Amino acid sequence: MTKTLLEDVKKIFKSTTGTPFLIPTTGTGAWESALTNTLSPGDRVVSFLIGQFSLLWIDQQQRLNFNVDVIESEWGQGANLEVLASKLAADTAHTIKAICIVHNETATGVTNNLAAVRKILDYYRHPALFLVDGVSSICALDFRMDEWGIDVALTGSQKALSLPTGMGIVCASPKALEASKTAKSVRVFFDWKDYLKFYKLGTFWPYTPSIQLLYGLRTALDLIFEEGLDNVIARHGRLAKATRLAVEAWGLKNCTQKEEWYSDTVTAVVVPPYIDSSEIVRRGWKRYNLSLGLGLNKVAGKVFRIGHLGNLNELQLLGCLAGVEMILKDVGYPVKLGSGVAAACAYLQNNIPMIPSRI
Amino acid sequence: MTKTLLEDVKKIFKSTTGTPFLIPTTGTGAWESALTNTLSPGDRVVSFLIGQFSLLWIDQQQRLNFNVDVIESEWGQGANLEVLASKLAADTAHTIKAICIVHNETATGVTNNLAAVRKILDYYRHPALFLVDGVSSICALDFRMDEWGIDVALTGSQKALSLPTGMGIVCASPKALEASKTAKSVRVFFDWKDYLKFYKLGTFWPYTPSIQLLYGLRTALDLIFEEGLDNVIARHGRLAKATRLAVEAWGLKNCTQKEEWYSDTVTAVVVPPYIDSSEIVRRGWKRYNLSLGLGLNKVAGKVFRIGHLGNLNELQLLGCLAGVEMILKDVGYPVKLGSGVAAACAYLQNNIPMIPSRI
Amino acid sequence: MTKTLLEDVKKIFKSTTGTPFLIPTTGTGAWESALTNTLSPGDRVVSFLIGQFSLLWIDQQQRLNFNVDVIESEWGQGANLEVLASKLAADTAHTIKAICIVHNETATGVTNNLAAVRKILDYYRHPALFLVDGVSSICALDFRMDEWGIDVALTGSQKALSLPTGMGIVCASPKALEASKTAKSVRVFFDWKDYLKFYKLGTFWPYTPSIQLLYGLRTALDLIFEEGLDNVIARHGRLAKATRLAVEAWGLKNCTQKEEWYSDTVTAVVVPPYIDSSEIVRRGWKRYNLSLGLGLNKVAGKVFRIGHLGNLNELQLLGCLAGVEMILKDVGYPVKLGSGVAAACAYLQNNIPMIPSRI
């Protein structure tokens, strides 16, 4: 089973040349796997800080003793690619060993443009590795590992795959594998070398994997391929668009500052200054059995987040949006009940396709 | 475990004097159990015909060779208790052996007034047995077996208990048990006598029960008692009220003709003559992954049904209502999107209580 | 799914002409379905009494008001076919409407010869229906509905299919279906007519079936067909032979009096008079977590039963046999520990095939 799983899991990365690793760990461990296998202590890495999850990854990069060159954006903005361009332009000595970017920053609902990053790297013919956190994007957003020349992409079982937690899924390009041969970061549990050794032997595992999650992954992939990966991505687009239309109808602002960065897996909503967004999340939990996301760190109290990721359909989202309307009213925001749902429905009613297996 | 189950299951009937039977069968089998254990072929029974499920029960009564005295109402109306009164008044010889009534007619969304039936029986001091189908009511609507002098009440595992199908739950009053000693209807599988024999022996089962459903029933009862049976009933009231407000906002009519009969577990919605209600159900299934109920028999094509029963909360219902709005638009009904949801939300936002375990 | 299930389930009966019914009930209900659909009150049926389960079926036949002509054998013997022959010979008026026989009497571990019954019926050209309880035989013993001219065969989900309880599986020959058109026994829940009506409509179910058991049946059939039905039957033969060799090695007697009646799904073991077989069962449960069967009714205290049916393999059986040896010693029977297991192993080691999927 492992053999076909390793073959099939590459499809969610849109990669044919990558080598996947199914590691019994979390997203944090998958990050560590990506970094320690490709880089050596002291290596200069350029890393974009745009929200809480990129912040945590950068913290990890620093604690792993890389020389992290942080490009910071205001929270709510995407990666500042102009600064990247200037850094690459200046780096004729190729001291930059890797670019680290979170594809979709969950804290602010910002999606970065990976194709543009690749373009810049190519423009400057820069050999830096291109490392991408796809935790809240892969299987939900358009993601093209091979086409965009991504060297390490990673995700976790509990996001768009809708599995329980416990599996970090990492995919390495041939260039990343090559880099792993000389990377000097200390690693054992996360070492690809051990995996590759057992891949060759045909026994696949350097230690006991999470059998139950392998069966789960098999089923998750089957469900995704049955719906069609591109249909899954289109569905996420639909849910996100509907959510944004509701937010607009409520007269609230998206935390994401420009349309080009809008995330199709999570929407961070900015509340007026007289409201504490934590109170919104709290009421969702305590009165409506609704799980919204808190504003994290710099946007704590200022935004709440609506996740629209994974095994979710339109009516479930509409129930959630109706719940948000009631909560907004609860906390004193003058929302017109039904307004967001109406805006979402007006869009969805024109755009939901028939369910193929039921036509 | 069976012992405490038999004790606890009586609570959902609000009975302390009843004897419950957990029969590996369906609602149809539970009906048969109620009838064959208490009546003899040729016995006169008064039975109310108000929709498809009462019709099916009457069909069973006739095929079991009872002399069925049918009191028919227009579909959308409740049981005609005036006719019952006149029949009882006339029956000084007590030829009527039982009154059979469906508490909640699922086909039309009509709830009958059981307390009123008891009042009439008492008024005429009539000894007829009072047999009640509570399949879509017990654990969701106000139901008081002892207080209302019900002799046999029954439900199924797959309705308000939210279990899989396969268990018919029947509760018999002392008077019903007494009647079972002389009832001459042929029965073996459904015979209470065999159950009672094994109750006495303390081994409880005349044949192998559905062990898995017994565990399920234990959990279902635990969940209901944790929420509180009266809170569960209040929640159904809230969901139903919200649904009816949405129907009104859409400008559509409830199939149930008077407010006193409104069902809190299902709402049957009448569509305009130029629309085929089956098309609404079909689109729900084929486009929105929403299961609505078809109009049955006399109301086929004329009504569709929204179920709001069991393990369901307000946001799930609102998602469903939003779906119905889109479907209505799909089939050419001039609905204002968001209108029903808005009406429902306006009511719910003022009436949903905090979740006790999360306060 | 129901459609292919109905097609596939016929294979376990080895029938191509039969019509199956998947009834949400137990074996007792399946009995009732077989009888009430094919017979009328007062009909003469010949029924073999050879143990507790045939006794219970006969009790049902009598309570359903058939005129039961019982052919009794000593417990431990099979059906007395000579008496059957003489009754058929005498019945030139064809007053006998049905022969009822339990294929495998679980209480005594006796398997009846169905082919021989058919031969006798054919010899006398007698048109009686041939009704067979296959609860503890079908899917485990050689069973050929069409070849043996069986008119109704039945089993339950929780026996050789190794599913949870809750489904009675009944298969009716064309002749049985024909009989059902005129049979006058009162029935509704068990009435085939309602099933046949919905078969024609293509919606299949007159009332809500046990969905979860339909999925279970699908899986159970898949597992059986993967192993191969004849291999499954051979495995039961192997397990039974090993058990009998162990019993012999212990110096104990099989309750089944002749080899021709030996059951391949259960072995009833006779204990010496100074031992109470209930004590053996009790100790199995209380000390070894082993479920043995009690001696029932006439053989209470005299036999205990070892079930070897369903999803069971050789090593599991050997663990059970080792447990029985320890229990026998516990209760004072002078068993040589290891003797039964040795005898079973000597046979099994020469007869277990390789597991095809692992060769």
Added chain:
Amino acid sequence: MTKTLLEDVKKIFKSTTGTPFLIPTTGTGAWESALTNTLSPGDRVVSFLIGQFSLLWIDQQQRLNFNVDVIESEWGQGANLEVLASKLAADTAHTIKAICIVHNETATGVTNNLAAVRKILDYYRHPALFLVDGVSSICALDFRMDEWGIDVALTGSQKALSLPTGMGIVCASPKALEASKTAKSVRVFFDWKDYLKFYKLGTFWPYTPSIQLLYGLRTALDLIFEEGLDNVIARHGRLAKATRLAVEAWGLKNCTQKEEWYSDTVTAVVVPPYIDSSEIVRRGWKRYNLSLGLGLNKVAGKVFRIGHLGNLNELQLLGCLAGVEMILKDVGYPVKLGSGVAAACAYLQNNIPMIPSRI
């Protein structure tokens, strides 16, 4: 739930002063957690090499850049404590920072004497940390973290706890926590610091844990506490003793060279030179559906292993032993069938207690 889990999980270590970490990883990750949190690169550690699992841990220690002082024993022997004593005696400068020992070496079925290690450390008043791999011992063998002065003990979810894989359970003494403050090994995913930070905040998790395994752990602990931890350990002693008696009866040798090292969770059996032990394992898998353990590394082909760990009872073990007998015969070893089972039964029949909940 996490709070009571963290409290209760300490009981399986027999520790009141330890701090547990429930890490979404495997045993290999738990090793890494123990080492990197307490030691710095270049630190001298004394490590015992007695089989494949200690070998792998040592490999990890070396790759993590510790200065590993290996004390090797012949495979089948326990840790050479005399060499440890002489090293500690010589180490007056306290250059040895930690002693690393595998409590139970799964490859050879050897259990080391942890109390004796503590005695030697105390005798020399040596401050080295005492790190113990308890993967195949904790919850099955006598283990006393506090009494034996163990500084880090670790296990995995999939061994004696009988859970799925995916959780490394690590317990750190106050001294180990103190050491973690200055340990310079690079770590992020495995860093206790992040856990301790969230313990203080009361939110417990630095990243998403395996929720499903937390529920599983709750149930596993409940089952163990219900049986009684000491009863669980006694059961493992019983199963192991029975296994060794069977091995002896077969005329085969235990790979473990002295009784003092006998493992109660796994028995490695030495086969005669003319037999390839891999063939035994292969036949178990291919013919008897029995999973035996291969001989690993130095003992490949020479031993096979019988695991008797976790949720296993006596009859299941006896089935396994009967299977081994047949396999031995299959591969040409002149075993007397039943001999091992008889020896095991003779012991077990005198030593199995009644099941408390069923008395």
